[in-house]
Amino acid sequence: MIYPAPKALSNLSLLFATALMSAVAGAAPVAAQDSTARAVVQPLPTQEMQDLNRALMRLAKRPKSVDALIDAGEASVKVGDLDAAIGFYGRAEDLSPNNPRIKLGMASVYLRSGRPVDALPLFAAAQSAGAQARDLLSDRGLAFDLVGDSESAQAAYKRAITLNPDDVEVRRRLALSYAITGNRTGFEDMLRPMLDRRDLASFRTRAFGLAIMGEQDRAAAIVDAVMPRDLAGRITPYLAYMPRLTRAQQAAAANLGIFPRAADIGREDPRIREFVSAAGAQEGGPRSDASSRLEPAGEPLGAQSQSASVADAFADMGGGSLPDAAAGSNAVDLAALEIPREVEQAQEPAKPSHPSRIWVQVATGRDVAALKFDWRRLTEQAPDLLGNLDPHVTPWGQANRLLAGPVADRNAARDLINALKEKGIDTFRFESIEGLEIKELK
DSSP, rough: OOOOOOOOHHHHHHHHHHHHHHHHHHOOOHHHHHHSOOOOOOOOOOOHHHHHHHHHHHHHHOOOHHHHHHHHHHHHHTTTHHHHHHHHHHHHHHHHHHHHHHHHHHHHHHHTTTTTHHHHHHHHHHHHOOOOHHHHHHHHHHHHHHTTOOHHHHHHHHHHHHHOOOOOHHHHHHHHHHHTTTTTHHHHHHHHHHTTTOHHHHHHOOOHHHHTTOHHHHHHHHHHHHOHHHHHHHHHHHHHTGGGGGGGHHHHHHHOOOOOOGHHHHOOHHHHHHHHHHHHHTTOOOTTTTSSSSSSSOOOOOOOOOSSSHHHHOOOOSSSOOOOOTTSSSSGGGGGOOOOOOTTTTTTOOOOOOOOOEEEEEEEESOHHHHHHHHHHHHHHSHHHHSSEEEEEETTTEEEEEEEEEESSSHHHHHHHHHHTTTTOEEEEEEETTTTTOOEEO
């Protein structure tokens, strides 16, 4: 069975993660004159990376261990590798189709990649299969927010808080949901205890909540105070557009860092419209807040896909001209948006320097030199399978992927993975997105 790779998150989410990490670190850089007097100490892998490595070692010994596959999937989600996670969960599902942990894990991957319509049925299936409510309510609530069903989202969040009062993440999500529905009192009351404890993530939540409610100046001031200047300068322009987004888009931007393309601002995703309409028909009508602002405005512009760098949104995070955020009311001034135009048919489109390709990932590691040794060992173990392929590397969090290939297609990747498994080498398919630099290991 082939499982579709989730859409990559936008650069906006990467900016948020980087900003929070920088703010939490809070340490000044070491001066150049001091660095020569100190021993170079390589930082230890994060706990998430250690968990993933342990799961991979277990899989090397027992490739069909469902628990190890699930653990590897969960660890991959925590380190942000959604492609790997869906591969692990897919293999686990082939072995244990009704396992609630697998369904919950798959739902989590779809949720974090901005696909709530796919996630919601899996949350329901996980609960039916025996998953505990406390393990799914927070994420299920977020999925409801991502389709614009604020009423169901808030009910799920409140139940999650009852079951786990110490979960600060669900409290942040509930606060944002209150901001989306204009409940200023609920928004402020929910955040205040965490702000008093100087919780940095809650300040980010407050900034987006204020922006959603139209207080861009106060939101920008918070961003400037808690984020590095360069990141704050690149994020602040997005705050001006928060009131113009649909409720689902507001939830995606504030919770996941996924911002719509310029042409889609204020226009609901067709799949979300269909989902809400179907749910409303089954339940006797859509919820009052779920139906708000779900109808597209203006003439149809055609289907638009979510970009992997919000590059098509406003040309670039820090450059390019933005449409006038203050103009109009809730409507989008289409004349002011810079919409990419089709090139003339006679003009050959430039080929990307790093196209999307299919690989087989054979190892990971922080030290590239050590990966050369790993490649030699693997080719000696399976010369007939790997001898004609070239090794490549690409960054993966704080480590690197060791890739064999590229291979022709998914079928070729599957055949290679199965053949390597027979030789005791556990691998999985990796599809590089367009623009991701993959370097040959020499």
